[in-house]
Amino acid sequence: MLKGTGPFSFAIVAILVIATLVWFVTKPHPLFAAGDPRLTPGDAERGRLVFAAGGCASCHASPGQPDRLKLGGDLALASPYGTFRVPNISPDPQAGIGSWSVADLANALIAGVSPSGRHYYPVFPYASYTGMTLDDIRDLYAYLHTLRPVAERPQPHDIDPIFRIRRFVGFWKLLFFHQGRPGGNPLGDPMHDRGAYLVEALGHCAECHSSRNIFGAIKPKTRFAGGVSSEGVGFNPNITPEGIGSWSEQDIAEMLRSGKTPDHGYVGWSMADVVENTSELSEPDRIAMARYLKSLPPRPTPHP
DSSP: OTTHHHHHHHHHHHHHHHHHHHHTTTTHHHOTTTTTTTTTOOHHHOOOOOOOHHHHHHHHHHSSSSSOOOOOOOOEETTTTTTEEOOOOSSSSTTTTOOOOHHHHHHHIIOOOOOTTTTTOOOOHHHHTTTTTHHEEEHHHHTTTTSSOOOOOOOEEEOOGGGGGGGGHHHHHHOOTTTTOSSSSSOSOOOHHHHHHIIIIISSSGGGGSOOOTTTTOOOOGGGGEEEOTTTTTEEOSSSSSHHTTOOHHHHHHHHEEEEESSBOOOHHHHHHHHHHHHTOOOOOOHHHHHHHHHOOOOOOOOO
């Protein structure tokens, strides 16, 4: 060996070992394979309610037109990392998800992994959807395939170059993503536990009503306590008992049905769009959401 090559060789080996380790730990991990017997298409009518509870139209409907079931995507989502564009989830086989299997949809929602085996950015709220049941995913798949295909393709993301390396999302998942873990603590009360599922998983309410750290992950101590909107132009309110403790279950359920608040006002901004979704749920489901919200620990509103 030439004199002085020892440290250089060691550095090369160390770099290769670190690169291999990074490649391994950031690898996407889909959970389901095509043909999984648990994942046949479900019931489209039940899927319609899953679609509403999940707020799918709020993001995926094509902007600038009134049809909430035209799911061509392309909504611009501003963030500190750049502008993300919402994908087409219509059953178009090229522009949308018409070629997906139920397993593909399950991997997207539960694992945050695309059919091509790439990480999804967590602007797609799979950190909440990961708690969905397979039955609801099957039903949602069936419903989506009853809708009109939309051939338009969304524009590409316009984000900072460093964030275009999707493998880095694997680090984010290691730190902040709890795959397959439903939110909330079941109490054995069917109404409370149904509300926990609707609020934590399907409704992904914490995604908006919480503050985030520099990595874009929810700060646990601010969960449901309010936070700056993703667009940075408003503050989503505290929905723990600290913020809406004077509201009754019926008050909350009524707001979720009509948008009317106990002080004779109406919700606005993005929450008005959320109400378009929750108004389609059954009254027992809205009461269940209210009961769960009333059971949350009071948390102080963080400073904007």
